[in-house]
Amino acid sequence: MILNNLDQINVSKIPVVIIGSGPAAITLALELEKNNIESLVIEAGDEQYNHDSQQNYQGEILGDDISSLTHNRLRQFGGTSGHWGGWSRPLEEYNFEKWNIKKEDLDKYSDNTCDILSIKNNFNKANLNKYFDQIDFQYSKVRFAKKYKNKISKSNKINLILKTQVTHFEGDNEKTQFVVCHSNGKRHIVHSKYFVLACGGIENSRILLWTKEQNTQFINPVLPIGKYWMTHPWMLGGNGVIKKSKFMNILKNNFINYEGPIHIATSQNIRTEKNILGGSFYMNAIEDTKIHKEIIKDLLCIAPELGKKIARKVFKKDLKCGNIFLQLEEEPQINNKITLHKKYKDSLDIPITKLFYKQNKSTVENAKIILEEFANFCRKTDSRRIAILDEIYQLNSYESLGVNHHIGGTRMGEDPKTSVVDKNLKLHNNKNLYVAGSSNFVSGGYANPTYTIIQMSLRLANEISKKLI
Amino acid sequence: MKKNKKIIDFSKRKFNIYLLFSFLFLSLPKKNINLKNNQVKKIRYNNFVWHLNEKD
Numbered sequence: 056m057i058l059n060n061l062d063q064i065n066v067s068k069i070p071v072v073i074i075g076s077g078p079a080a081i082t083l084a085l086e087l088e089k090n091n092i093e094s095l096v097i098e099a100g101d102e103q104y105n106h107d108s109q110q111n112y113q114g115e116i117l118g119d120d121i122s123s124l125t126h127n128r129l130r131q132f133g134g135t136s137g138h139w140g141g142w143s144r145p146l147e148e149y150n151f152e153k154w155n156i157k158k159e160d161l162d163k164y165s166d167n168t169c170d171i172l173s174i175k176n177n178f179n180k181a182n183l184n185k186y187f188d189q190i191d192f193q194y195s196k197v198r199f200a201k202k203y204k205n206k207i208s209k210s211n212k213i214n215l216i217l218k219t220q221v222t223h224f225e226g227d228n229e230k231t232q233f234v235v236c237h238s239n240g241k242r243h244i245v246h247s248k249y250f251v252l253a254c255g256g257i258e259n260s261r262i263l264l265w266t267k268e269q270n271t272q273f274i275n276p277v278l279p280i281g282k283y284w285m286t287h288p289w290m291l292g293g294n295g296v297i298k299k300s301k302f303m304n305i306l307k308n309n310f311i312n313y314e315g316p317i318h319i320a321t322s323q324n325i326r327t328e329k330n331i332l333g334g335s336f337y338m339n340a341i342e343d344t345k346i347h348k349e350i351i352k353d354l355l356c357i358a359p360e361l362g363k364k365i366a367r368k369v370f371k372k373d374l375k376c377g378n379i380f381l382q383l384e385e386e387p388q389i390n391n392k393i394t395l396h397k398k399y400k401d402s403l404d405i406p407i408t409k410l411f412y413k414q415n416k417s418t419v420e421n422a423k424i425i426l427e428e429f430a431n432f433c434r435k436t437d438s439r440r441i442a443i444l445d446e447i448y449q450l451n452s453y454e455s456l457g458v459n460h461h462i463g464g465t466r467m468g469e470d471p472k473t474s475v476v477d478k479n480l481k482l483h484n485n486k487n488l489y490v491a492g493s494s495n496f497v498s499g500g501y502a503n504p505t506y507t508i509i510q511m512s513l514r515l516a517n518e519i520s521k522k523l524i
Numbered sequence: 525m526k527k528n529k530k531i532i533d534f535s536k537r538k539f540n541i542y543l544l545f546s547f548l549f550l551s552l553p554k555k556n557i558n559l560k561n562n563q564v565k566k567i568r569y570n571n572f573v574w575h576l577n578e579k580d
């Protein structure tokens with residue numbers, strides 16, 4: 056049910072308290088419900104977008120420019136799924152090299168994940184050469200608030216309270232006793248058996264850091280909370296012309312023929328042989344004809360014969376002509392971190408986020424290697440020609456098109472000096488406080504994070520259920 | 525039958541020399557042309573570095 060206030064029911068009898076109502080939180084509550092376990096879901100925002108509420112997401116960014124923390128996430132029921140792009144794909148097996156779980160630990164939740172996202176469990180990959188695969192994404196249109204509002208309203212196992220801001224946790228002897236929150240102008244203390252922090256890749260760290268400041272004995276001081284923060288660097292890498300029929304000749308029946316963009320991903324081989332991190336890139340499904348003209352004009356100037364051949368066929372379906380966008384994996388760096396602002400506070404007097412972020416030099420190096428290898432592949436197979444943006448070719452830097460994926464900050468691992476949660480997503484040195492979401496990721500891979508977030512939430516629901524049943 | 529055997533005699537020195545020269549003159553130049561065609565020609569133009577083939 057959706058509660059009007061926290062006094063409406065005896066909340067202390069509810070065994071699981073989930074903070075946040077985005078994809079990670081709702082997935083968890085739904086799965087616990089299947090196991091007949093009651094949960095209280097606490098959302099700081101309102102049912103719909105609210106400008107004043109959203110202002111609590113303000114933060115200062117030091118270092119390289121990234122998208123505003125007020126605009127690239129949503130403080131409302133359903134969380135950032137209210138405006139996400141829906142691109143869904145699981146991480147690759149090699150992305151788990153440094154994780155303390157394996158891909159197969161998450162793959163068992165794939166069918167359920169696809170049901171939640173209303174997508175097909177069909178993720179294709181076709182091997183172009185030893186360095187590249189053609190891949191596809193499934194596009195989810197699910198807005199979690201819209202899809203699950205009715206179900207949650209009618210549920211007698213899921214209790215959702217909106218406009219209730221959690222400030223911090225308190226506890227002793229490595230046990231979380233209660234969570235402090237503010238609702239309808241009143242301070243509340245909510246006791247429970249298990250607590251799950253699922254507020255996204257910034258707030259998870261912020262609430263834990265504030266908890267640490269409020270209660271120094273409660274959280275192990277060595278935990279690197281907020282550190283190893285990452286994103287998926289997203290950039291324009293170049294442009295070019297791709298001949299689909301050449302890809303078809305190479306891939307035969309494995310060619311992924313669909314109406315979306317052409318997606319290419321790096322394989323494990325290029326990562327190993329060139330000692331780089333991976334990435335994916337795509338050429339849009341439909342490009343502006345202005346871009347076609349510019350590319351053809353350039354080609355006619357530098358290679359007139361080839362340019363003429365391509366110009367004659369540019370509007371045929373076989374030829375794709377346009378910009379190449381990259382989405383890369385980023386090296387986790389201890390100095391890219393979320394901290395609490397010393398000066399500015401939100402409406403509840405909690406310090407706002409201060410995010411330190413510097414682009415890694417390795418990102419632009421990786422981008423150049425990936426694009427050059429792909430350009431070589433296109434030349435040698437005559438799958439047409441690629442041009443690399445000069446800024447990347449010169450290894451100067453890259454212009455970020457937006458930072459919308461917040462990864463790391465409460466990374467998973469065995470060692471409390473380099474990780475915050477264990478393989479079951481439980482805070483190190485704590486008996487009953489868990490963290491859900493992309494803040495737990497050890498590496499980002501090239502795929503958008505929501506699919507993996509949901510798989511991990513389902514796994515967490517299984518873990519908590521085992522303790523309660 | 526005996527006559528034919530005399531014409532194509534693989535043990536003959538002349539035939540082996542012919543075979544050797546055939547490979548030299550037919551295979552090598554072809555390989556060279558392919559290599560040349562596949563060689564990269566990089567052209568910087570309008571803020572992009574095009575990766576073209578030599579023959580482009």
